[in-house]
Amino acid sequence: MKPIIHPVFEPTTCSWQYVVACPITSACVIIDPVLDFDIAHFRVTTESADSLLDIVTKQEYHVAYLLETHIHGDHLSAAYYIQSTLWARGQPHAPICAGENVTIVQNIFAHKYNIPKEELENSFDRLFHSDETFRIGELTGVAMYLPGHTADHGGYKIGTNVFVGDSIFNPDVGTARCDFPGGDASTLWRTLQRLLNFPPDTRLYVGHDYPPSNEAAARDPLSFVTVQEQKETNKHLKDGSTEEDFVQWRNQRDHVITEPQMVHQAMQVNVRGGKMPGRSHDGKALLQYLVTVPKTLLTG
Incomplete structure (x- = not known):
């Protein structure tokens, strides 16, 4: 049985979100939903998440699970917002889920951000073991478990489709960085x-x-390609690539690329499963922002 797949692109962070449904029962999952964050004005809004809810409503789906592939460092998760909104609309509780190694990343960033x-x-309502199965209707x-990009990274196989998160990208983009805590290029190679x-x-x-960005190579965003296309054309993984070459190149590349623009905000929200911090001020959530300063300026 083939699932019904609704890919939804979020252009600010270039993120793909997915609603994947059973054609018989109308049960569905939502994978990697995005909260909109205006970094210039420090404002969170819900347009992207609401577009996913619109699909659920129009198609008369009921959400069985909200699935995260990992603790994202480049966008805020909308999982908790969607869960709360569905609950307020009288729909059954949709558990927020991730792989069991999410606790590793939570511990790292809990220490970093106090x-x-x-x-x-x-x-998270449910933490999956590696290769654990779950039902989406029929x-x-x-x-x-697809580690390498991060220590907790996973994906979801539904039918003949694998939702790979940030492990492998489309062929002209290549593969994911491995410089986050717990990331490792050799581990990513084995995942790939x-x-x-x-x-x-x-x-x-x-x-x-x-x-x-090259106008001559311009194309619309792609949500998937096949394994065969990846093997033949992925610029980091074409047939004949070796682990040694990949690891050397990946480590050199990761050493010079900049961190994601909203990594501090994203990590603080996403380790909480999409919830905002308990601290607030004047009706606004308080997020920490780490700044490198001369040691002589530090007072504690």
């Missing part, structure tokens, strides 16, 4: 080989697409 332990407890989903061992017609749905 996040109270109680704000992390139960932030469909079977498989929670895959696992993905490329799927049958050639398997569709790999990506977490981002960054269309070329």
Whole structure:
């Protein structure tokens, strides 16, 4: 049975979000939903998440799960907003889910940002073991562990489709950075080989697409290509690429690229499963922003 797949592109962070539904029961999952964050004005809005809710409403779906591939460092998760909105509309509780290694990343960033332990407890309703199965109506989903980009990174296989998050990108983009805490280029290489061992017609749905800036190569964002297309044309992984070459290139590249623009805001929200910090001021959430300063200016 083929699932119904609704890809939704969020252009500010170049993120793909997905609504994936069972054609028989109308049960669905939402994968990697995005909260809109205006970094110039420090304002969070919900247009992108509301567009996903509009699909659910118009198609008369009921949401079985809200699925995160990992703790994202480049956008804020809308999982909690969607869960709360559905609950307010009288729909059953839709659990927020991730892989079990999400706790590793939570612990790292809880220490970095002084996040109270109680704000992390139960932030995710279900943590999947590697290759654990779950039901989406008459469909079977498989929670895959796909580390390398981050220590907690995973994906979801539904039918002949794999939602790969930020492990592999479309062929002209290549692969994900590995310089976040717990990331590792050799580990990512092994993850990529696992993905490329799927049958050639398997569709790999990506977490981002960054269309070329070169006008001659311009194209619309792509949500997926097949395993065969990746093996033949991915600029980092074409047949004949070696692990040694990949690791050397990936490490050199990651050493010079800048961190995501909203990484501090994203990590503080996303380790909480999309919830805002408990601290607030004048009706606004308080997020920490780390700044490198001379040691002589530090007072504590």
